[in-house]
Amino acid sequence: MTNRILAKRELAPQITLLEVEAPRIQKRWKAGQFIIIRPLAGSERIPLTIVDSSAERQSITMVIQAIGKTTKEAVAMEPGQALCDLVGPLGEPATINTGQEVVCMAGGVGVAELLPVAKAFHEAGSRVTALCGARSDSYRILDEELMGVADVLQWATDDGTYGFAGNVVQLLLSIAGPGTFTEGHVIGPIPMMKAAAEATRGWGLKLHASVNPVMIDGTGMCGGCRVTVGEEVKFACVDGPEFDAHLVDFDELTRRNRAYREMEQEALKHDCHIGLG
Amino acid sequence: MAAQPPKYKPNPKAPRQALPLLNAEVRSRTPEEVALGFTPEQVSVEAQRCLQCAKPTCVDACPLHIDIKRFIARLADNDWQGAHDVISEQSPFPGVCGRVCQHELFCEDSCIVAKKWDPVAIGSLERFAADHARLRMKELAGSYPQPTGKKVALVGSGPASLIAAYDLVRLNYQVTVFEALHKLGGVLAYGIPNFRLPREILHEEIARLQNMGVEFVVDFIVGKTATLEELFEEGYEAIFIGTGAGLPYMMGIPGENLVGVYTANEFLTRINLMEAFKFPDSPTPVRVGKHSVIVGGGNSAMDAARWAKRFGSETTILYRRGRAELKARLEEVEHAEEEGVHFEFLSAPVALYGDENGYVREMECIRMELGEPDDSGRRSPVPVKGSEYRIPVDTVVAAIGQAPNPTLQKVTPQLITKRGKIVIDDHGQTSMPLVYAGGDVVRGGSTVILAMKDGRAAAKAMHEALSVEKPEEVEA
Numbered sequence: 001m002t003n004r005i006l007a008k009r010e011l012a013p014q015i016t017l018l019e020v021e022a023p024r025i026q027k028r029w030k031a032g033q034f035i036i037i038r039p040l041a042g043s044e045r046i047p048l049t050i051v052d053s054s055a056e057r058q059s060i061t062m063v064i065q066a067i068g069k070t071t072k073e074a075v076a077m078e079p080g081q082a083l084c085d086l087v088g089p090l091g092e093p094a095t096i097n098t099g100q101e102v103v104c105m106a107g108g109v110g111v112a113e114l115l116p117v118a119k120a121f122h123e124a125g126s127r128v129t130a131l132c133g134a135r136s137d138s139y140r141i142l143d144e145e146l147m148g149v150a151d152v153l154q155w156a157t158d159d160g161t162y163g164f165a166g167n168v169v170q171l172l173l174s175i176a177g178p179g180t181f182t183e184g185h186v187i188g189p190i191p192m193m194k195a196a197a198e199a200t201r202g203w204g205l206k207l208h209a210s211v212n213p214v215m216i217d218g219t220g221m222c223g224g225c226r227v228t229v230g231e232e233v234k235f236a237c238v239d240g241p242e243f244d245a246h247l248v249d250f251d252e253l254t255r256r257n258r259a260y261r262e263m264e265q266e267a268l269k270h271d272c273h274i275g276l277g
Numbered sequence: 278m279a280a281q282p283p284k285y286k287p288n289p290k291a292p293r294q295a296l297p298l299l300n301a302e303v304r305s306r307t308p309e310e311v312a313l314g315f316t317p318e319q320v321s322v323e324a325q326r327c328l329q330c331a332k333p334t335c336v337d338a339c340p341l342h343i344d345i346k347r348f349i350a351r352l353a354d355n356d357w358q359g360a361h362d363v364i365s366e367q368s369p370f371p372g373v374c375g376r377v378c379q380h381e382l383f384c385e386d387s388c389i390v391a392k393k394w395d396p397v398a399i400g401s402l403e404r405f406a407a408d409h410a411r412l413r414m415k416e417l418a419g420s421y422p423q424p425t426g427k428k429v430a431l432v433g434s435g436p437a438s439l440i441a442a443y444d445l446v447r448l449n450y451q452v453t454v455f456e457a458l459h460k461l462g463g464v465l466a467y468g469i470p471n472f473r474l475p476r477e478i479l480h481e482e483i484a485r486l487q488n489m490g491v492e493f494v495v496d497f498i499v500g501k502t503a504t505l506e507e508l509f510e511e512g513y514e515a516i517f518i519g520t521g522a523g524l525p526y527m528m529g530i531p532g533e534n535l536v537g538v539y540t541a542n543e544f545l546t547r548i549n550l551m552e553a554f555k556f557p558d559s560p561t562p563v564r565v566g567k568h569s570v571i572v573g574g575g576n577s578a579m580d581a582a583r584w585a586k587r588f589g590s591e592t593t594i595l596y597r598r599g600r601a602e603l604k605a606r607l608e609e610v611e612h613a614e615e616e617g618v619h620f621e622f623l624s625a626p627v628a629l630y631g632d633e634n635g636y637v638r639e640m641e642c643i644r645m646e647l648g649e650p651d652d653s654g655r656r657s658p659v660p661v662k663g664s665e666y667r668i669p670v671d672t673v674v675a676a677i678g679q680a681p682n683p684t685l686q687k688v689t690p691q692l693i694t695k696r697g698k699i700v701i702d703d704h705g706q707t708s709m710p711l712v713y714a715g716g717d718v719v720r721g722g723s724t725v726i727l728a729m730k731d732g733r734a735a736a737k738a739m740h741e742a743l744s745v746e747k748p749e750e751v752e753a
Contacts, residue, residue: 024502038459044551044560045459069560085459087496216551216561219457219498219684221467221523222543226534233527233534238684252534255635259536260562267557 003082006059008075011141012134014066015109016075017051023058025050025088031116032094032210032242035062036218038085039074046070047215047237049113049187050089052145063112063141069267090218091241095208100126100183103176103205104150105168105196107133110188111141113210117185119149127151129181133168133192137161169195178203185210186245190257194250201246209245211236214257228252285353287328293395294319301615305586308471308554311612312376315398315405317355324353327397330389335399338387340730341374341440343367345384345399352402361410364403368729369443369485372411372478373436375404377469378726379606411481424490426450427743430513432499432685435463436725437519437716437732439483442491444736450743452490453513455497457684460550463521464717465725467550468542470580472587473609500685505712515711515739518699519732522717523682528572528675532629535637537564541577541676548584565590566671570640572626573676574598575722579609581674582618590672592618597625597645597658623647625658627665629673640670681718697721705735706742713739 007019025035034049046068052061066075077083094117102121106114111132121128130150134140136159146153155163156171164171169192181203186196187210200207213225213236220238227236228249234240297313298304304311315323333346344363351360364371380400388396426449431438434456442452460466462479487493499505499520508516525540527533539547544563547553551561565588571581574596585592594613596603599622603610614620623645630639644664647656680697693700693708698719705713715731717723 028502042560085496087457087459087498087502089501090498216543216546217458217467217523219523220682221525222546223525223527223540224543226527228534238687252635255536256534258634259564263556263562263564267560267562 003084003086005077005079005081005083006057008077008079011063011112012139015063015112015139015141016066017061017063017112018074018077019054019057019059019061020083020086021058022060022086022088025086026053026055026058026060029053029060029089030093031096031120033089033091034218034241035060035086035088035090036215037062037074037083037087039070039077039083041084043073043084044070045085045216045218046074047090047212047218049116049210049212049241051112051115063109065109068264087218091237092239094120094185094210094242095183096120096124096126097183098124098126101181102126102128103172103181103184104128104130105132105172105184105186105188105192106130107168107188107192108135108139109141110192111146113187114185115142115145115149117187117210118146121185122149122151126183130154131156131168131171133157133171133188134162135159167195168192169199172196173199178205181205184208184245185242190250190254193245193248197245197248197250207245208242209248210242211240211248211253213253214259284350285325287325288322289326289328289390289394289397291322291326293326293398294323294401296398296401298612301617304472305583305616306589308587310475311472312404314408315401320352320357320402320405321355323398323402324349326390326394327353328389334387334389335384338383340383340726341367341733343403348406349397349399349402352406357406357409360402360406364406368440370436370439370482370729371403371407372482373465373474374726374729375400375407376474376478377465378403379724381607383726407478411478422490424449424451427514428453428512429515429517429739429743430455430499430508431517431519433457433463433519433521433716433718434461434483434493435519435521435716435728436465437728437735438463438517439486439732440729441517441519441715441732441736441739442486443489444733445739446486446489446491448736448740450740451492453492453494455499456493456495457498457520458550459495461493461495463519467546468577468580470545470549470584471554472583473580498684500688505685505689505709509711514743515713517732517735517739518685518707518712518714518718519716519728520682520685520718521728522679522720522722524680524697525675526678526680528626528677530626530628532631532637533675535629535631536635537566537637537671538629538673539563539675541571541573541581541674542679544581544674545577545584554584554587563588564672567591568668568670569593569672569674570595570626570668570670571674571676572596573678574602575604575676575678576606576609578674578676579605579613579618581676583609583613583616585672585674586613586616586618593621593668594618595621595624595626595640595642597623598647598655599623602647602655623658625660626673629670630667637670637673639667640673641665641667678722679717680721704738704741705731706738711739711742
């Protein structure tokens, strides 16, 4: 049955992996592409990066950080249940070149989203250095899977409980400089992607950022996910989600992603009231 | 067929019946349907205004060739169900078309009565027949034999595919409709507001097709989830592309990405499809502030403005030409005016300014005057130098048109396009054999009824192509 949850695993506090039956998407997806789900009939449409797939089980894997109403609904579901809606694969695949010296950077739940990109670079014959960030040791996710595809894997934790003490960009600056890498991919919180872009400006590094703006249909119809890239306005859902990190207007992206924050807080409260009845 | 004299004495002189509307003040605060529909008494008067012409020009003028003359005769005879049955010969969507079709441009425009008096209110009569028959539709469920013929795929579940599905399923094809979104109806679901087309009408008329054996698959993007080639491999023998005009034009002015600036597609999708008018009981919000400015003069602009008004916003439609040049239906313009939408003609946005949080706060506009006629035959607007002025605004909706959605074309280079529109021949066939297209993906931003006309034409062409017996393969 399409959309059925086959497995569920909590990777870290509030970060949950779902494996979902999706034969068509499993067959067609490429690293960097995403899906849109509605866990329940009344849910919002939310975009999620495809993390992995299994041809044997005709499934795809997604990793969800439960922070909003809809993500909480998703992680509350159990194996055997089916997502109400699942559509994809959406967006353009990530740029994967061969023979490159690649740095892959991610923070938080972005680490999961980095996995397929790191894997694709690895399989394409590039040398992959993965720099991953987490709040604390207990928030590190998919360490083993990343070990399997990265030539070098280093962790940075904000509290220093594991690996480098600090953030991913500080870690990058501690190990690399202009010329160290030829290509890179960054995914995670906007401040981190922005800092990575700033830190590497002038390094001769082609850095791709995978952005995650507010999105509704995911097919280029609404334009809600528009991002300024250099002089151009792009739709992340169909032109992206990957853009040249050195050209993305991250400040604008930050403001646009905050547009509904207050309203969403209200919705959460509203729900709590219903729950308490 | 010999012309039958009407059973009634036509009375075209009777005043054209006005469609009863919800009080403007009340309706500007609710998503409830604006038009209430004719009373049986009005139907009687209005139907008897029809002359039952020997050569009914209205039938030719209708893009679906609904037998208007005959269904009106049934209504005049108080045979409401019979009227619905007559319409159903050509269209399963009288509830939708009775509401959103531009009758004034087609059947009513060609009505002979209009030579001396107002035309017969054909649209409102169609709608009445539909609304009356709604209750009986459930009885029709399952009364059709399941189709067993060849498999055909229709891409997109908007008006073009819906009518094609109706025609093809009646020809015994196994019809599958693929829809990218999670709800069916295409532009009827995401574009047209509830107050113009209540969702239960749309659902019920689509359910008619389901009852007849049409299969609908949601969450399926042809071009992404599967390619055209894969659909052929899976046994579909012909494919119709009716993917619509889902790529919004941007205004191209500074400040366009400030928070609170929407394309009409996003604004309407949030509200119509995701039901933001119920937020927080629905999960998707929309930001409608105190002052909304809708840029544009088409039906989407009216729809967006009337929604903004319903959210309690002071709403202005900013249009670079004059009232006479508005592209929207007059009825929608009038309804917007009645509901208190303000129109600012001969003005265009130049720039948007935001606050420190990136929220839009001000719009700079420039006055326009009308110059020489442009390609569309309308006088083109020319900016008046030095006439810039600013207005406060916290919600901006750009309703300035859209181009065909490029998703499928992008992965199907064999499909020849011209300025994004899929090119078709006289039979609706694209540059790919057995792939047909119609509606907005071919026309650019057009109307529901012309999309249906295309869907019907394509269905006919598909049937003709698939009916040709293939010569038997000669064994080598």
